[in-house]
Amino acid sequence: MSAQSDVMVVAGVLALHYCIVPTDVCEGPSGTATSNYVARDGDGRRWFVKSYPEHVGLDSERRALELAEFAALGEVPVPVMRRTLDGNLIAVDGGMAVSVAAFAEGAETAGDGLYGARWGAVGATVGQLHRTLARHPDGPPRRAPSEEICDVQRGRQLLERLLARYAKQPPSFPFGPWARDTAQQRLDELPATTTMLETLPATLATQIVHGDLSSLNLILRGESVAAVIDFRPPAHRSPMWELGRIVLDPRTVLGAPDWPAGLATAVAAYQETNPAMPVEDLLTVPRAAAGYLAGSGYPLSEPLDDPPAVTPELEAYGRPATRPWVCCAPAWTRRRRCSVTRSADSPAQLQPSLWRHRNFRTFLIGQSDASVTGSSISSMVIPVIAVLELHATTSQVAWLAFLGLLPPAVLALHAGALADRHSKQRQMIIGDLVSAGARRLGRGRRRAPRPCPCAADRARADDAGRARDHAGDPDSAAARLSRPWLADRDRCGAVRAVGVRRGGGHHPAVDPSDHHRFPHAGADAGGEHVADGGRPAGL
Structure with missing residues (x-):
């Protein structure tokens, strides 16, 4: 087959199998075992066409082209391979087998x-x-x-x-x-x-x-x-x-x-x-x-x-x-x-020494200060918040830990395959930024904690008790030592009632403006909230 006829066959294969209508096809730099051509399409792009000899094994050549595509996934500078309309890497027609890749311009x-x-x-x-x-x-x-x-x-x-x-x-x-x-x-x-x-x-x-x-x-x-x-x-x-x-x-x-x-x-x-x-x-x-x-x-x-x-x-x-x-x-x-x-x-x-590399120092500081430290604190604080603020049970905390480990176990293989196709540096930066933004958003929406009314009431009750001690009330010290209502906010109102009865009216420890919150604080001495002896009922 002459060189001119080979060029004609290459032009026909490009149009039929690759949907490339060449305006010019010429011989390119030949390899040690292949004949190569350079084709230009109507848009001015050039394509490198490799023609394989008849005795070569096309299966091994396909595996070689697949290896090149795999290398390109790792950001190795490999020319983009052009597949046929059927999705093949090698087209066989007219007694010729060819593969097509982008031409490296100016190289x-x-x-x-x-x-x-x-x-x-x-x-x-x-x-x-x-x-x-x-x-x-x-x-x-x-x-x-x-x-x-x-x-x-x-x-x-x-x-x-x-x-x-x-x-x-x-x-x-x-x-x-x-x-x-x-x-x-x-x-x-x-x-x-x-x-x-x-x-x-x-x-x-x-x-x-x-x-x-x-x-x-x-x-x-x-x-x-x-x-x-x-x-x-x-x-x-x-x-x-x-x-x-x-x-x-x-x-x-x-x-x-x-x-x-x-x-x-x-x-x-x-x-x-x-x-x-x-x-x-x-x-x-x-x-x-x-x-x-x-x-x-x-x-x-x-x-x-x-x-x-x-x-x-x-x-x-x-x-x-x-x-x-x-x-x-x-x-x-x-x-x-x-x-x-x-x-x-x-x-x-x-x-x-790695410490001489600025990129390594930047990476270490970013990972230790931002990513690893933040993730470690979150893994410790989240269960604590669940127990103290949300009153989570033991089983609920266990489920929380299990669900935290579930995404890596389920998605690691798929995420790894997708991650290999993109820049690792860009993925790490985007991931850390998204994580930091989510934490920032969570802190912004967190409601301010409400002051516990019992805290103020306990302080007033203690002040009242100390005043009674100085007044010589023999029962007040023993009573205050056995007050289980210090940990029970439901009985705070009973304390106010005791103060009202003993003081014969409005006690300084009781704020009249709080009557809408604790209506039992102003109850009569004979009410259901006060028992004989001046102690709250049920004590």
């Missing part, structure tokens, strides 16, 4: 290497990517023996078999001799790589990763990351290998004498966005990357395994891609005193 690949602020931007983006993919449904991160991740013995066997095949079947095109010589050079460097790997920890972290994070699949706009493209199907690999593969790109290492300082910047930025990664693993970035590559034969075996796959794009990618690990690994060993591994790989150089 370029990281083929020119990393420099300046790019080090920190790339490290932070890769850290956010790995932090998001660690929650992928295919499995959480796990530890694996270092010998399995950096299997030098398996790499030695692979290179020896590859060289034996080249000896039996000499290459017939230029890339073949170069691949053979590079395989021999890598085999000669294995003893130095083995020595370097002796200091690796016993285990290293593995998790779902991008799978093909090279300089060609990292799109930059200025000194920031614009897009991460071309994911591979989800599989557990070493995240330190993936980080080292991009930050130790040959164009960077061979063209920047200060690459150790840049590497330290990238690793520190990675840790800031992915703090769950242990420092001991972060210190192994160059060694893990070199050891991982020692067990890989790509792309050195392509001239023998799949000659049609040896395209100019593959040659442009493969020739420099294998150079840094032959030269950078010994260089890293010689320069162990760089800022990342200074003082015998001390983690203190990589992990400064």
Whole structure:
């Protein structure tokens, strides 16, 4: 199929399956295994169209595109995927299988290497990517023996078999001799790589990763990351290998004498966005990357395994891609005193005190003073108010505590799935503001407590009792010592009646203006509220 006919097929697939009517379709930057096109629609938007070869497995490519969509949920800069009218990620028609994504305008690949602020931007983006993919449904991160991740013995066997095949079947095109010589050079460097790997920890972290994070699949706009493209199907690999593969790109290492300082910047930025990664693993970035590559034969075996796959794009990618690990690994060993591994790989150089980070201090103050403190006080005060003010019973307080724990138990899974799709910082701020507003509104509507009439009455009665004591009333002291009505507001009126009778009229402890509230206070001596002996009835 000619290039012109391929363009026509792409235009037809876009119109039929994606409802995109292209006004222009042209060939785009080709990948190592795909043919790519750039289409412009009637609104002026451009779309990146990837065409898959016939022998590729479309199921694995769909899983790779789904992994890209999952990464986008974690705010990783991934181009928006355009689905077909049937909701599929890949359209197959006219003998061609394609996927469509938004085109990153005004951006370029990281083929020119990393420099300046790019080090920190790339490290932070890769850290956010790995932090998001660690929650992928295919499995959480796990530890694996270092010998399995950096299997030098398996790499030695692979290179020896590859060289034996080249000896039996000499290459017939230029890339073949170069691949053979590079395989021999890598085999000669294995003893130095083995020595370097002796200091690796016993285990290293593995998790779902991008799978093909090279300089060609990292799109930059200025000194920031614009897009991460071309994911591979989800599989557990070493995240330190993936980080080292991009930050130790040959164009960077061979063209920047200060690459150790840049590497330290990238690793520190990675840790800031992915703090769950242990420092001991972060210190192994160059060694893990070199050891991982020692067990890989790509792309050195392509001239023998799949000659049609040896395209100019593959040659442009493969020739420099294998150079840094032959030269950078010994260089890293010689320069162990760089800022990342200074003082015998001390983690203190990589992990400064958190108190120096203004964002951490702000977060700690906000959580401890506003959120955690307020929630702790509420959990203690609410049951107390329920008992003292609302006279709640024991069972009611128990139900109150149970209902307080019910929402997290019922809604945690669903709320967590929704929360992963949005900014965590924004959710925390909004949640705290809503909580503070609700508490403020509750305090504003709370009615002022009514003064208990018995308090004033008790004070007046005590004053009257003390006056009687001074007057020599022998019964008043004993009577006041046995007054159970001090805790019974229903008998306050009887106290007033006693004062009226003993005083022969209006007693100073009785306020005439209170007669509408306590009508029994002015009752006659023979009334039902006063018993013989001057005590209230029922005492």
